[in-house]
Amino acid sequence: MFNLLDPQEPALATKASPAAADNIASFHNVTKVFANGCRGLNNVSLRIARGDFLFITGASGAGKSTLLKLLYGAETPTSGEVELEGTALKNLRGRALAHLRRRVGVVFQDYQLIPNKTVEENIAVVLHAQGCDRAEVRRRIGPALRMVGLAPKAGCFPEQLSGGEQQRVSIARAVIHTPPLLLADEPTGNLDIHNAWTVLQILKRLHSLGVTVVVTCHNEQIVQTFAKRLVRLEAGNLREIPIF
Amino acid sequence: MIQRVTTQADYLLREAFTGLMRSGWMLWAAVSTLSALLFLLGLGLEVSWQMESALTKLGSQMEISVYLEPRARARQLEPRLNELVGVEQVQSTTREAAWASLQKELGVQGDATASLGGNPLVDSLRVRVRDPHQVVALAGQIKALPGVERVHFGSEAAERLGRVQEALRWVGIALTAILSTATVAVITNTIRLIVLSRSKEIEVMQLVGATPLRIVTPFIVEGLAFGVVGALCAWGLLKVLGHLVEQKRQELLPFLEWQQTGSETELPAILFGVGISLGVLSSLLAVRRTIR
Numbered sequence: 001m002f003n004l005l006d007p008q009e010p011a012l013a014t015k016a017s018p019a020a021a022d023n024i025a026s027f028h029n030v031t032k033v034f035a036n037g038c039r040g041l042n043n044v045s046l047r048i049a050r051g052d053f054l055f056i057t058g059a060s061g062a063g064k065s066t067l068l069k070l071l072y073g074a075e076t077p078t079s080g081e082v083e084l085e086g087t088a089l090k091n092l093r094g095r096a097l098a099h100l101r102r103r104v105g106v107v108f109q110d111y112q113l114i115p116n117k118t119v120e121e122n123i124a125v126v127l128h129a130q131g132c133d134r135a136e137v138r139r140r141i142g143p144a145l146r147m148v149g150l151a152p153k154a155g156c157f158p159e160q161l162s163g164g165e166q167q168r169v170s171i172a173r174a175v176i177h178t179p180p181l182l183l184a185d186e187p188t189g190n191l192d193i194h195n196a197w198t199v200l201q202i203l204k205r206l207h208s209l210g211v212t213v214v215v216t217c218h219n220e221q222i223v224q225t226f227a228k229r230l231v232r233l234e235a236g237n238l239r240e241i242p243i244f
Numbered sequence: 245m246i247q248r249v250t251t252q253a254d255y256l257l258r259e260a261f262t263g264l265m266r267s268g269w270m271l272w273a274a275v276s277t278l279s280a281l282l283f284l285l286g287l288g289l290e291v292s293w294q295m296e297s298a299l300t301k302l303g304s305q306m307e308i309s310v311y312l313e314p315r316a317r318a319r320q321l322e323p324r325l326n327e328l329v330g331v332e333q334v335q336s337t338t339r340e341a342a343w344a345s346l347q348k349e350l351g352v353q354g355d356a357t358a359s360l361g362g363n364p365l366v367d368s369l370r371v372r373v374r375d376p377h378q379v380v381a382l383a384g385q386i387k388a389l390p391g392v393e394r395v396h397f398g399s400e401a402a403e404r405l406g407r408v409q410e411a412l413r414w415v416g417i418a419l420t421a422i423l424s425t426a427t428v429a430v431i432t433n434t435i436r437l438i439v440l441s442r443s444k445e446i447e448v449m450q451l452v453g454a455t456p457l458r459i460v461t462p463f464i465v466e467g468l469a470f471g472v473v474g475a476l477c478a479w480g481l482l483k484v485l486g487h488l489v490e491q492k493r494q495e496l497l498p499f500l501e502w503q504q505t506g507s508e509t510e511l512p513a514i515l516f517g518v519g520i521s522l523g524v525l526s527s528l529l530a531v532r533r534t535i536r
Contacts, residue, residue, distance in 0.1 A: 072451065095455045102453035114445045125445065129454030133251040177452070 023047045023083075024181050024212045025071055030080035032066055032236075040066040042236035043080070048214060050180070053207045055223050056216045057241075058233035064216035067233065068183045071214070072104050073097050084181070102130055105174030105211075109186035111166045113158040113173075119145070120154040123173045130177055144172040148202055164195025171202055175211065182206060184215045188222060200226050259462035260469060271470075274434040278474030278522065279481070281423040282515045286482045288416035289511060295409045308371040308383050309396040316391030318367035328385060330378040331371055339365045366393065377406050424522060431470055431526030435463055439531055460531045467527025468520055475519035479512050 025048040032040040041063045048054055056064050069075040070082045073089050082089045084100060092100060113122050120141055127137045145151040148168035158166055167187055174182055184203060188196035200215075200222060207213045217223055223230060230241040310325070312318060318336035325334045343363045347356060357363055371386065373379050383395045439446065449459055 074451070095457070098450070098453045098455040098458075100453075101451065106451055112444070112448055112451075114448060117445075125448055126452040128255055129449045129452050129458065131248070131251060131255075131458070133247065134254070173452070 022049055024050045024052075024085060025214075026083045027067075027070070028081040028083070030070065030077045030082060032063070032070065032075065033078045039236050040075075041070075041077075041233075041238075044236070044238045046231065046238060048181075048212065050212055051207075051210070052212050052214070053204070053226070053228040054212075054214045055227040055230045056214065056233060057218055057220075057223055057230065058216075059218065062233040063236045064233055065185050068106075068185050068214065068216060071181075071183055072101055072106055102177060103179050103181060105177070105179040105182045107167070107170050107174045107182070107184040107187045109189040111158070111163075111170045113166055113169060115158055118155050118157055119150060119161070119169050122158070122169055123176050126173055126177050140176055144176045147175075147205075148172045149198075162195070164191050164198060167191060167195070167199050168202065171199065171206075175206060179211070181212045181214070184213065186216055186218070188217060188219060196222060255458075256461055256465055260465035270434040270437055274431045274470050274526075275473050275477065277427050277430045278470055278519055279477035281420070281427045281522075282475055282478030282519050283481050284423060285416075285420055285518060286478055286511055286515055287485070288412075288420070289514065290482070290486070292409070292413060292416065295412070307397070308373060308379065308386060310369040310371060310386055310392055311394045311396075312367045312369075312391050313393045314366055316367060318369050321389065321391055322369065324389060325369060325371055325386065328382060330374050330382050332374040333372040335370045335372075337368050337370070339363050339367050342368065377410070379406075427522055428526050428529070431467065431523060432529045434470075435467060435527050435530035439463065460527075463531045464524055464527045467523035467525075467530075469523070470526070471519035471521070471523030472516065474523070475512070475515040478519070479515050482511070 027044050027046040030041055030044045034040055044063075044067070046067075056067060058064050066075060070077055070089070071084065073092060076090065085103060087100060089097075089100070114125065117125070123141055123144060124137045127140060132140075141154070142151065145154055148171055150165060150168055150172065153161065153165065158169070161169065167190075171184075171187070174184075182203070187199050187203070191199065196219070203213050203215065204226060215226075227243055230243055232239050232241050310321075312321065318338060322334050322336050325331060340363065342365045343357070346365065371382070373382055379397050383397050386392055387395045446459055
């Protein structure tokens, strides 16, 4: 139903080195200091393997969102190197960065849906942005909506949906272009426990289909239930937590 | 390849059309400003062409008469006049020929030369000028030559017309510059408002891998559409105005002939060219931050 690695997807400009073949993304001694002098990350090194279901926990302001932003090129490291599928993100701009972002799906805590577009149109934005024609858009929308259980609400606007439903639209939008890596920044942060559970079940299902999933979350109960691998950020420092 | 082009065109036109529909009254602010600018530009051009044509006709009859000092000879001065820039033709008349002609015209019998104590006339030259704007300057240059006593040049009306045309040209350039700046400012702000109202969408598109070119191209198409619609309105207004003026002329000034100036396509080509350039320039200014 859901073809995760579309053969039509454009190849990246730089090929992955053999050593990095098993890692979908990696951080090498990454430090991020913001313009106001605030230190977001401190000498962080992390390897994310293909097929990982990685949870990043930590208090607010610990650097979780910064870590994800570095992965999709919304932030640049002050020092160190971030690689995605073997391609260094440093100095990537414009077209090259756009093509790399097509390999990543992002789910935001505040959904980031376009208010004057319907559910269907919000999801289609991704495919239009990547140059798909109308037939291809129609072909892909149905399965994505069914996967998140929102097929009957395809024509609704975001304001007509609950928070949980909006987050599911956000997930559908993040995976419609079949990226191998899905980043979810506090996807359950604004949801009640029932909706949070539903959202995580969808992420788990996507993981079972082969998508590498990285989730930031501060809810210990959710982390204990779903995490297959866990790292904790404390004041910009990263620590791997063993799962038993 | 063809499918890719049609997909891109479909996307661009759809996005541009949606953007235009959402811009509401700002769309009309931009189009009407552009139409007003292009209308004035077209009007200025048409008036300038008409005056140019009238002046050229007048200028073809325009000559400078040069009268020499009694001892100077026209044959000696003629080569120097031919060397002057702007001189089309020089025709010299010797005092002997002029005197003979005058006597013949007046019907003088007998030897008037002896009774007057010699030929009272001087050698003269008639200088035909290529460009009516140069008459005054050339007359000044000729007057300064040795051996020249007086110069006369024809129609003062033509000279005044030349000055009016020159003044009008400068006023036109100044007006076009001011209105162009205002138009670029209005359209830039209009498109910037459209960009702002769609900032969320642009942000999402950037995050999901849309290239900068793909994001900004619909806005450029919108600017181009402003230009085309503005030029169409201006051209239509000029056509209507031209028709009304022609009707009135036939009623009131039937002896005056409307000059056919330029080719049929020259004015619309200029209007569309300027309109599209200003529209696209404004769009580029509005979205330049997004392109980076």
